[in-house]
């Protein structure tokens with residue numbers, strides 16, 4: 336079990352029923368890198384304060400390290416923890432692991448001209464943390480966020496990401512895709528198909544090639560697997576310290 340820090344929910348933003356962002360005041364978390372994850376935990380109902388009974392799961396932190404941390408979470412029906420997280424409101428207690436973990440960070444990401452940040456659903460969380468930190472803007476010439484969701488209302492953080500497009504019109508692009516809805520300004524279909532048929536690259540104006548790009552993949556594991564296969568056809572492979580490549584991924588389940 337990790338060492339736990341007591342936290343307090345300071346705000347809860349509901350993007351749509353079951354999809355939400357909480358900000359947690361938790362000053363004692365050890366500094367970490369954008370892209371890393373922390374365990375979140377709550378006690379089961381009727382608990383006696385025994386920390387061995389905490390229900391915990393890993394969550395990417397959606398903000399850089401500070402006294403207040405942000406988490407972007409989806410309610411998994413029948414899940415053990417997320418219904419309890421969804422029920423939290425401002426002022427409620429939550430336990431946060433003291434130390435973050437994970438290697439889904441820019442430190443472990445190969446250099447390239449263009450960085451592709453590809454996510455389904457809440458897989459967007461680590462990218463929000465990275466984009467709010469100066470390092471990404473110093474390390475990559477071009478940055479693309481590709482966010483695929485089911486419905487238009489699931490497109491969280493759009494305002495913040497569109498503001499980055501205005502701030503960095505030549506360097507930053509946002510491509511959103513919907514699988515079960517139509518929406519102005521969004522592509523229709525799953526990310527791998529839209530990548531393979533060239534729709535995503537044409538929407539950005541950037542090419543995704545082994546000699547100019549690094550691709551980060553986060554979220555639904557099936558999307559990660561299919562994207563890896565598609566990128567392999569472009570001679571792109573998983574980056575490992577002993578065998579450099581162009582793909583870095585974070586599998587959520």
Ligand SMILES: Cc1cc2nc3c(=O)[nH]c(=O)nc-3n(C[C@H](O)[C@H](O)[C@H](O)COP(=O)(O)OP(=O)(O)OC[C@H]3O[C@@H](n4cnc5c(N)ncnc54)[C@H](O)[C@@H]3O)c2cc1C
Pocket residue numbers: 372392393394395396406407408409411413414415416417418437456457458460585586587588
């Ligand atoms: C490194 C890492 C970072 C993560 N970061 C986030 C995050 O930022 N936000 C977030 O919402 N989740 C994140 N997750 C998933 C999270 O840890 C939990 O698995 C998820 O919240 C479900 O917990 P639960 O107890 O409600 O469900 P459980 O009772 O544990 O049931 C889990 C089952 O639900 C399914 N499942 C799990 N997560 C999802 C999901 N997001 N969408 C659809 N089905 C899912 C899988 O089939 C899984 O086997 C992350 C997972 C990992 C490994």
Ligand SMILES: NC(=O)c1ccc[n+]([C@@H]2O[C@H](COP(=O)([O-])OP(=O)(O)OC[C@H]3O[C@@H](n4cnc5c(N)ncnc54)[C@H](OP(=O)(O)O)[C@@H]3O)[C@@H](O)[C@H]2O)c1
Pocket residue numbers: 351352353354409410411412455456457483484485488489513514515525526527554555557558559561
């Ligand atoms: N508003 C919400 O997001 C919301 C609210 C409450 C509860 N939930 C629950 O939360 C869970 C997660 O839902 P989610 O929508 O965040 O995540 P998800 O099921 O992973 O879907 C996110 C996106 O990934 C796509 N996708 C699924 N499989 C793929 C694959 N093999 N390759 C490429 N793309 C793929 C989906 O397309 P498809 O549509 O084609 O599957 C969708 O566009 C579900 O149990 C859901 O019922 C979601």
